Amino acid sequence: MTAARAAAAGGPASLSRFRGALVAAVLGDCVGGEFEGAEEVPMESVLQHLSSLDDDTKGNAGHGSQEYSASPGRGYGSGVIQVLKKLSSPQLSDVYQPARDQFNGRGSFGNGGAMRAAPFALAFPNPADVKKFAHRGAMLTHSCSLGYNGAVLQALAVHLSLQGALDLPLKFISTLIIEMEDVESNEATLNDARILKEAEKPFCERLHRVSDLMHRSKVSIEEVISELGNGIAALHSVPTAIFCVLHCLQPRECLPENYGGLERTIAYSLALGGDTDTIACMAGAIAGAHYGIEAIPQSWIKCCEGAEDADMNAERLHMLYQQTSQGGGTGEPSCGAESQSKASNGTEKKARAE
Template identity: 35%
Template sequence: MTMLSRFRGSMLGSLMGDCLGGPFEGDAVVSRTHLNNYFQQLRDPKKRLPFKPYTDDTAMTKSVALSLIDNKGYNAQDMAKRFTKEYFAEPKRGYGSAVHDVFMGLRNSNCEDPYRPAQRQFQGMGSYGNGAAMRVAPVALMAHNDEAAAIEIATMQSKITHSHKLGYQGAVLQCLAVRAALHTQPDDLNVVKFTDDLIAKMREIEKKDADTVVEDVGEESDAPWNTTSYARRLETVKSFLQKPEPPPMEEIHGLLGVHVSALKSVPTAIYCFLASQKSLPGIECNNNKFQRCIHFAISLGGDTDTIAAMSGAIAGAFFGEEHIPQELLRHCEAVKNALSWADKLCEASSNAKLGA
């Protein structure tokens, strides 16, 4: 499989998760039977169905991708300007409720200090929403040859909107997961080792960041969560993967989460990708593992578009464009655009000057 196929798979996977997961965002859970019908209808060439629009997840991914491409690397002010322009052109793409204030601040200051408005969010605590993680896949593609640059750019692009440690560390984890998927041969995937590698990387990153004290996110009980939050969630992912079947929904909700916060959605998206390597009870997918991943992610409910977009970006990078069902893609908005971001990222990544 070529790297171009994986780049295209990742951009299409992210787009499809967003478009197909969007209609269920905020539902408590989505029955797998209902989703079997949903996917069957989408795959039926005779069915005429309403078009599935993309949401903020893709609108922001587009800005990250085009900024990295046009600048041949990271340029904070340019990226902030693109986020702001995109938001004010189409504010009704389902953005998070607080991030509007960041775009107002950026517009009013002409992005003079692109990080300042985000630092003012939530009484100076910053946002821990998953908005920085949901758009980070282009960073993993652009920096596929340079892990240090990937971590640095994932962090800095987050801080334009999400300055809370849990917000930007979630983006780093999602970026590392997409990179790991890009570099893993399908026959070589060991789901426990994949998770262990991410745990080791996040432990190191969280250790370095440990002096940054953060406020409690509200529902956390696994102290000391503020120093190793992501590594601990990934340990839970590993324990779930070692069971013969996924645990009951309440356990996934309680121990991983399906929430708009990065901590309670990024590890969940990684779990969806890894769990869907095997068949899953109640999920019909014509043995297509990519479709199974999107289906499983949506079935968990909660932040369905974002968790499906993040797991789709990982799964697409792993399986490549060829495994993404065309019958499903035809319902998604902006497929041609997503392909063009992938193609340009592939070209730009070979001669990029990275570093944030």
């Protein structure tokens, strides 16, 4: 990390890092929509798209219940739409029941909860609280452990980045592995992994793959997709977003020399294809928490719907964070998801990943 970058981002948990995390998350979602679902995205197309952002016509993403109420058909998976409708019912007594009802009680393992997880890292200084509340927040829409644990991992990555942990990339990834070893050690998680025919601790296994890729002298985009994935399941996108950030800490031959680390991260995320908006959103949050708001080109911010609101919310969260930083955490989260009763077939897996 250069001295200039360090000065711009400020120290751990600086306001610049808070603003960078939320604005870059919204930015990644906005610009990533251009290539969502594409199987192959040439880097030339990505760079052309990013260079066109000066025309103030790009970007069309928004999140949260208020945005859903205003535009219910815009950018939401069908499963989440049904959950949000049920959550609005005045007769609802258990806010987690709608998510548990999805897919015959087996729940969603998609990445929607993970892409919304960054604010939990900005609200709580204590990592135990970050894990607990990211878990609870994701459980509103994703009751399968492979869904809500993805949100926990994403929130932890933003939390560590906020503290400056990306200055030591190998320690950063090893800390995430240690944290997720604990998160994935409960019986509900182990049972979900068995039913879905995944590794015993799926996210830990993927993080080890990230570590292996970091040690290679050259890594192709095809290898990243093969090893980590680029799909709508949390398991196939959260570790991928983390790798994008780590891979782009240093300049890359395929990316412009004048690009900073955050710009490289966004561009590389889009070049992977697949669920580009969500992966770029998550990678943007982690990178933004590291580089700070000053690293985001103003032309990109101006063309992105929601960036101003994200910036204001970042300031509010920073105030909350400072107020709670002197208090203690509330302890480790308990995983209360229902274990799965039977395996899903391929069609169900795709639907449950919304």
